[in-house]
Each structure stands twice: as C-alpha cells, then as structure tokens.
Amino acid sequence: MTVAFYIMAAIAVLGAVMAIALRNVVHAVFSVLLFFSALAGLFILLLAEFIAVVQVLVYIGSVGILMLFAIMLTTKVTGDPTRKLLSRGWAWGGLVSGALLLAFLVPLITQSKSESNSQLSNFNPSVKDLGLTLMDPYFASVGVIALLLTAGLIAAVVAASSASGE
Amino acid sequence: MNNFIDYKLIELGQWTVGLFNDYPVVQILVHLLLATLPLTLVFMGAFGFSTWLERKGLARIQNRLGPNRVGIFGLLQPLADGIKMLLKEDIVPDRSDKLFHFLAPVMLMVPAFIAVGFLPLGDGLMALPMDSAILFFFAVGSLNTIAVFMAGWSSRNKYSLLGGMRAVAQMISYEIPLVLSAVAVIMFSGSLNAQEIVASQQIQSWLASGNLVKEFFGQILGWHIFKPWGFAGFIFFFVAALAEANRSPFDLPEADSEIIAGHLTEYSGFKYAIFFMAEYISAFAIAGIATTLFLGGWSGPVIAGLPWFIIKMFSLFAVMIWIRGTLPRLRVDQLMGYAWKFLLPLAILNIFVAGFYYFAEQQFGSLAAFIGGWVIGFGILQTAAKGLSRLNKSPTLDGKRVYQLVE
Numbered sequence: 089m090t091v092a093f094y095i096m097a098a099i100a101v102l103g104a105v106m107a108i109a110l111r112n113v114v115h116a117v118f119s120v121l122l123f124f125s126a127l128a129g130l131f132i133l134l135l136a137e138f139i140a141v142v143q144v145l146v147y148i149g150s151v152g153i154l155m156l157f158a159i160m161l162t163t164k165v166t167g168d169p170t171r172k173l174l175s176r177g178w179a180w181g182g183l184v185s186g187a188l189l190l191a192f193l194v195p196l197i198t199q200s201k202s203e204s205n206s207q208l209s210n211f212n213p214s215v216k217d218l219g220l221t222l223m224d225p226y227f228a229s230v231g232v233i234a235l236l237l238t239a240g241l242i243a244a245v246v247a248a249s250s251a252s253g254e
Numbered sequence: 255m256n257n258f259i260d261y262k263l264i265e266l267g268q269w270t271v272g273l274f275n276d277y278p279v280v281q282i283l284v285h286l287l288l289a290t291l292p293l294t295l296v297f298m299g300a301f302g303f304s305t306w307l308e309r310k311g312l313a314r315i316q317n318r319l320g321p322n323r324v325g326i327f328g329l330l331q332p333l334a335d336g337i338k339m340l341l342k343e344d345i346v347p348d349r350s351d352k353l354f355h356f357l358a359p360v361m362l363m364v365p366a367f368i369a370v371g372f373l374p375l376g377d378g379l380m381a382l383p384m385d386s387a388i389l390f391f392f393a394v395g396s397l398n399t400i401a402v403f404m405a406g407w408s409s410r411n412k413y414s415l416l417g418g419m420r421a422v423a424q425m426i427s428y429e430i431p432l433v434l435s436a437v438a439v440i441m442f443s444g445s446l447n448a449q450e451i452v453a454s455q456q457i458q459s460w461l462a463s464g465n466l467v468k469e470f471f472g473q474i475l476g477w478h479i480f481k482p483w484g485f486a487g488f489i490f491f492f493v494a495a496l497a498e499a500n501r502s503p504f505d506l507p508e509a510d511s512e513i514i515a516g517h518l519t520e521y522s523g524f525k526y527a528i529f530f531m532a533e534y535i536s537a538f539a540i541a542g543i544a545t546t547l548f549l550g551g552w553s554g555p556v557i558a559g560l561p562w563f564i565i566k567m568f569s570l571f572a573v574m575i576w577i578r579g580t581l582p583r584l585r586v587d588q589l590m591g592y593a594w595k596f597l598l599p600l601a602i603l604n605i606f607v608a609g610f611y612y613f614a615e616q617q618f619g620s621l622a623a624f625i626g627g628w629v630i631g632f633g634i635l636q637t638a639a640k641g642l643s644r645l646n647k648s649p650t651l652d653g654k655r656v657y658q659l660v661e
Contacts, residue, residue: 114407118354121400141389149396149429153422156403160419215386215446 093133100126113159121152138215260376260552260559289381290371297370301534302332304568308575315579335527342523347410350520354408359521359528361401365394366532369539374448376552376559386446391543392433395498398536399425402500402507402517405529409520417516420586421500421507427590428497428504431597435490438483438608439547452551470555477550481624482632483608488548490601492570495544497593499537502578509583541570595646596639603638607631 103123110116124147131140222230267288274281306321306329313320321328346355371381372391384390399422406418440446443454460472478484497504508516518529545551545566554562584592611631615623 114351114354118404137384137386138389141386141393144393145389145396149393149399150426153399153403153426156400156407157422215389 089133093130096126096129096133099123100130113162114156117152117155117159120155121148124148124152138218257377257552257559259557259561260379263376263560264378293370293381294367297367297535297538298531300538301531302336304534304538304571305332305335305530307572308578311572311575312579315576339524339527344523344525345520347520350410351408354404355520356525358401358405358408358517359525359532361404362398362532363528363535365397365401366535366539369394370535370542372448373539373542373563374452374546374551375542375563378449379552379560380448383449384447387448388436388440388446388451388543388547391539392429392436395536395540396425396429398498398532401532405521406517409517411520413513413515413519414517416513417507417509417519420509420513421517424497424500424504424506424589424593427593428494428597431490431593431601432494432498434598434601435487435494435604436543436547438487438605439478441605442478442483442608442612448546448551451546452553455550456553473553473555473558474550477548477553479548479550481611482627482635483604483611484548486600486604486632486635487608488544490597490604491544491548492573494593494597495540496574496577497589499540499574500533501537501574503581503583504589505583506586506589511583537571537574538567541574542567544570591646596642599642600635600639603635607635 100123103119103121103126106119107116107123110119124143128140128143128148131137131143270288271281271285274284309331310320310328321331324330324334346352368382369391372384372387372394374380374387380387382390402421402425403418406414406416406421409415439451443451445451445454455476455478457472457476460468463469463472479488496502500507506512506516508518513519518526521529542563545563549566549570552559552563554565607627611623611627614626617623618626
C-alpha cells in the first residue's frame with residue numbers, strides 16, 4: 089500500500105510539474121491527464137472506488153478531451169522558446185506557498201490521521217451507500233444541481249443554434 | 255451440473271496459488287499472473303482467430319474464397335500475418351511527435367485489456383472483481399478516445415488529424431446513448447456489480463426448484479433482452495457499441511475511401527498490428543459487456559459458465575462481421591444526427607419504460623407486466639422511434655431528388 093502510494097504520488101507530482109513546465113501545449117494537456125490518472129489511482133488506494141471512476145470518466149474522458157479540442161483551435165501549439173517560463177518574482181511566490189503548506193496543510197494532515205483511525209471501523213465506502221446518501225438526505229441539492237446543469241445544456245443549445253441559424 | 259467448468263478453473267487456480275504458501279511475495283505475484291496472463295493470452299488468440307473469421311466471413315458474403323493458402327482453410331493465416339507485421343519496417347514520419355507516435359498504440363491497447371478484465375466470464379471468473387465493474391468498464395472505454403486522438407495528432411498528417419477528430423466526435427457522441435441504454439439494466443438489477451447483473455437475469459426460484467425443465471428455462475427466460483425495454487436497449491446499445499469500437503458502418507475515423515486510413519495513416523509494421531489488436535479486443539470487450547447486460551452473461555442451460563459466455567460473445571462479434579459485410583458507411587452529418595437526434599432521446603425514453611416496467615412487475619406480477627410491457631411499453635418506444643425518424647427527415651428527401659450536376 090505505502091509503496092503504491094509513493095509511486096502514484098510521484099507520478100501525480102511529475103505530471104503536475106510537467107503540465108506547467110512543458111512548452112508544447114498538447115504535451116502539457118497530456119501531462120495533466122497523467123496527473124488525473126495518478127489521482128484516480130490514489131482514490132482507489134483510499135477505497136473510494138466511485139470517485140476514482142468519476143475521476144477517469146469525467147476528468148480524463150471528458151475534461152481532457154475538452155481541453156484538447158480547445159487547443160486544436162489555437163494556431164501555435166509550441167510556445168516561444170526564447171521566453172522564460174518563470175516570472176521574476178518566482179522565488180517569493182514559492183516561499184509564500186511553501187510557508188502556507190507548512191502552516192496549514194501539514195498540521196491538518198497530521199491531525200486528521202489520528203482521527204480517521206477511529207472512524208475507519210464503521211466506514212463503508214460502497215457505491216450503493218453513496219447513492220442512497222445522495223438520494224435521501226441530500227436529494228434537494230442533487231435535484232437543484234441537475235436542474236442547473238439541464239438549464240445550462242439548453243442554454244448552450246440555444247446559443248449554438250441562434251449563432252449558426254438565420 | 256451447471257458451472258462445473260468455472261468451478262474447476264477456480265479450483266485449479268487456488269491449487270496453483272496454494273503451491274506457493276511458503277513464499278508470500280511470490281504468491282501475490284502468482285495470483286496476479288493467474289488473473290491476468292490467461293486473459294491476455296486467450297484474448298490475443300481470439301484476436302488472431304477472429305481476423306481469420308472476419309476475412310473468411312466477408313469473403314463468403316462477397317462470393318470469394320478468402321484466405322485459403324496457409325494451413326487448412328487458411329487457419330494459420332493470422333500467424334503468417336503476425337510474422338509479416340513483425341518483420342516490416344517501422345516507419346516514423348520525420349516531423350511527427352516521436353514520443354506520442356510511439357505511445358498512442360500502447361495507450362489504446364492498455365485500456366482495451368483492462369476493459370476485458372471487467373467482464374464476468376463465468377461464475378466467479380472475473381479478473382478484476384470490483385463493486386462497480388460496469389462503471390469502470392465505461393470509464394476505461396472512454397480512454398480509447400484519447401489514444402486515437404494522440405495517434406491522429408502526433409502523426410503530423412492532415413488525414414490522420416481528420417481521422418482523429420472524427421474519432422473523438424464520434425466516440426464522445428455515442429458514449430452517451432451507450433451508457434444510457436445500460437442505465438436501464440443497472441436500474442433494473444439495482445447493482446453496478448457485473449456478477450449481480452448476471453444473477454438478476456436468472457430466475458432464481460426456478461433454478462432452486464429441482465425441476466429439470468424449470469432449471470433449463472430459468473437460465474434463459476430471465477435475460478433482459480426478452481423484456482421490451484431490454485430488447486430496445488440492446489439494439490441501442492449494440493448500435494452505439496459499433497460506433498464506440500469503430501466498427502463498420504461507423505468506421506468513419508479510418509474511412510479508407512475518404513481519408514486514406516484516418517489516424518492509422520502513418521502507422522506501419524507492428525504498431526499498426528497493435529492498433530488492430532486493440533480495436534478487436536475493444537470490440538470483444540464491448541460484445542462481452544452487451545452479453546452481460548442484456549443476454550444473461552454466462553447463464554445458459556446445461557453448460558452455464560464460461561462456454562456460454564464465449565458462445566454469446568463470439569455470436570455478437572459474428573453479427574458485427576455480418577453488419578460489416580452488409581451495410582455501407584454512414585456520412586459524417588448522418589453520424590452525428592443519428593446519435594444526438596435519434597438514439598439519445600430513445601435511450602432516455604427507454605429508461606422511463608424500464609422504470610414503469612419495474613414497478614408494474616411488483617404490482618401486477620411478472621407475467622402481466624411482461625405482456626403489458628410488450629404491448630404498451632414497446633408500442634410507446636416504437637411510436638417514438640417512428641416520430642423521431644419523421645422529425646429528423648431532411649426536407650430535401652421528401653420530394654423528388656434533384657441532380658444538379660447531371661444533364
């Protein structure tokens with residue numbers, strides 16, 4: 089488990105770093121996809137099957153393709169190699185984000201580790217339970233989200249059809 | 255006794271794993287190999303056999319002989335093809351993206367083999383027994399799109415790129431009716447677990463009755479395809495599956511008369527062979543999942559288990575070959591319109607029909623629901639299909655065709 093976690097985490101970090109550092113936009117998108125797939129693997133390690141599936145289905149299968157389509161519309165795939173990727177104040181930004189990481193994230197992680205062990209015994213991450221939870225106590229919010237998404241879909245259809253028609 | 259082949263195979267596996275009791279690390283490796291290696295080898299063999307089957311079948315449809323030189327009936331032709339492909343020069347275009355050009359076939363093959371792992375080949379015979387196997391199958395299937403796009407983009411060839419774009423548009427469009435027609439089954443079975451979906455298609459009370467005739471029909475009559483929504487859903491699923499697997503008549507991404515070979519244009523030698531293998535294995539996988547969802551999976555009379563699954567899966571593949579020999583290729587505009595304006599509304603309607611059928615079965619008993627479902631539910635679906643096809647008819651086709659260029 090731990091070995092698998094470190095491998096996945098290393099791949100995720102590698103993918104994220106490459107997504108920023110690569111000059112070719114298509115390569116960058118594919119490294120984002122690498123990051124997403126490593127994340128899906130991490131979710132599987134956490135026994136969160138459903139979230140892993142959604143990660144693959146939605147993020148790799150759909151969002152990734154959407155990004156690729158958007159990139160197909162740009163003319164220049166490779167950026168200007170003479171320009172620097174890092175801005176001048178990058179050291180300050182790194183310092184601030186490192187400080188934030190140390191100040192907030194690390195204490196939170198160490199804290200949650202001790203708490204989760206007690207809850208782990210009655211923790212059952214099955215898809216069925218997730219579905220029942222979504223449909224019973226949280227039905228109203230799920231319904232509102234579904235309605236909003238449908239409205240967005242219809243709006244997109246209307247926008248597309250009025251642009252091409254007439 | 256039913257399922258005895260499955261149980262013997264599982265016993266054999268457990269015996270083999272038991273040999274390594276003293277070496278836990280080796281045991282895990284052996285366990286993993288036993289789950290994956292036979293599957294890989296069997297499906298690779300099935301790929302070779304089915305290329306022969308396809309060429310022979312197409313030849314029969316077209317009144318030719320087909321491969322008949324290598325071995326009896328040309329049975330060794332796949333082997334000869336494989337050796338030829340291995341020995342061919344691997345040509346990589348000079349200005350292509352070398353890494354992605356190399357990675358694309360791999361990216362296509364890995365999801366294809368993972369998808370095969372989610373098939374319930376028999377009772378307890380499943381390489382990746384997960385709780386939400388069906389969902390995983392569709393998630394992994396959506397990765398094919400990216401690989402095809404990768405191949406099309408990295409080749410630096412306009413035909414490749416056109417093929418890649420076509421493939422992306424087609425696969426994303428047809429994934430929606432594909433999953434929606436499967437949703438009806440998942441709703442009815444109340445589970446995403448492939449084994450439970452198979453179990454829901456067996457009439458359990460008949461199987462336990464001890465009556466031989468009832469046991470025989472209990473393995474058949476519960477299949478979802480015999481229900482009105484299941485029959486309609488199977489047709490939607492199969493049509494969408496043909497498009498997902500890039501099979502004819504939806505083989506537009508590699509339409510050889512229009513864009514040479516689409517995303518495959520710049521591939522040669524063994525990479526081309528890998529592309530072909532991945533496509534066939536995806537076709538097997540999707541035929542297998544159609545079997546699981548609608549045709550009762552591994553259930554069947556007398557020899558329930560692995561044999562029935564293989565028979566059903568190959569029958570569906572044979573239908574794919576038959577369709578390839580029969581139907582001409584769709585046009586691009588027809589393709590998108592068919593998915594969004596015809597299959598999608600019908601698949602959504604089918605979900606409602608399945609829901610009503612579920613409650614009708616609980617209210618009025620299964621026989622009344624069956625008859626009523628076929629009369630009312632299927633009637634609604636058919637009327638909707640007719641209405642939709644009339645709505646979708648392009649106005650120019652109503653009157654007499656006008657040929658502007660002739661005369």
